[in-house]
Amino acid sequence: MFLVADPPEPLATEDFVLAPLRPELLDLDTEAYLASPDVIRDHSCGRWPLEGFGAEDNLPLVIRHWSDHQAKRAFTYLFLDPEGTSSLGCLYVQPLYPYLEAMGADAQTLLRYAGGSTARVSYWLRQDRKPGLSASVAERLDEWLRTKWPLDAYLYRATPAEECTVHALDRLPLDRVVIDLPAEQHSYLWWAADVRIVS
Template sequence: MFPSAGSGHRLVADPPEPLVTDDFFLAPLQPELLDLDTEAYLASPDVIRDHSYGRWPQEGFGNDDNLPLVIRHWSDHQARRAFTYLLLDPEGTSSLGCLYLQPLFPYLEAMGADARTLLRYAGGATARVSYWLRQDREPGLTESVSERLDEWLRTQWPLDAYLYRVAPAEECTVHALDRLPLDRVDIDLPAERYNYLWWAADVRMVS
């Protein structure tokens, strides 16, 4: 809901078709989905607190507050700067959470990453990935979502690399990502106020 693209450049020119599974499907976050997005957000106070390190407002938050954010996400999506998706239930009547794909390099640069890290992720389509799932989700949904999202990112997206960024308090997400074929990596970011955990996928060069 709140992350900014952080760059005027496109992350990728042609994103794949949104993921569809038996348990959920992805839909780009746009104004038509405002009600579903706000409802899931307000239904998940503990999840949102952990995911955002307590930075995202909740008390008194409503559609009027959310609409400008949704419009910004949709604008970024259309311009290919960054991509935000709702995870919808199979009937499309409820949001199960939110997925964000944003350019990684501008963030690393702004947070003071060292030259070696910047060189590794410069000059290609590299994404910073994060997501949250609503508080009243079904047991086991976190693992299912994590597996399907990662398969989609790894096989369908024209990315050179992607890294998941997770707050330590997001214990279910941490456990789910530890089960996947990913590498936990340490990234020194002197200007980052928060202590995030990182998982990196194998670099897959665009053919």
């Protein structure tokens, strides 16, 4: 369970704005998802459906994300264009500890991330995004997480195939870390931000 009392106001920049993923944004989310088959395949390690997937299939997922967001169990956002007319991708801010526990992390790793609020952060950006968006998202997103969220720490997760995301995260003041997860069937890369408390 997250111990985040309240998430901050969604981030708004000249390149994108964040909006909590809610049922009213179903069509924008579905369109971006279906327009990005290679990105979705890389981000999900091939686990997320593509063939025959439509808004009616996406609706229960969006409702679940919105329910989690309202209950402060996990937070899912759409990256929207500044006009709010198109989705540029999706952001997930989820509690890290339950995932580590489920994936068989050792006692030392669990102890390190036990208590407080530590987030697992991942995101994908649509396939036909404009040049430079990956870098802009990584820089502004990290600043927002670092300075506005009431977190003790946060770790980004990406797959090796997400080359643009990997390159963008490698340019930030983050530490590449290795987390041994015996029950995790997929290979992930991890970046840790310095632990800090928001006043």
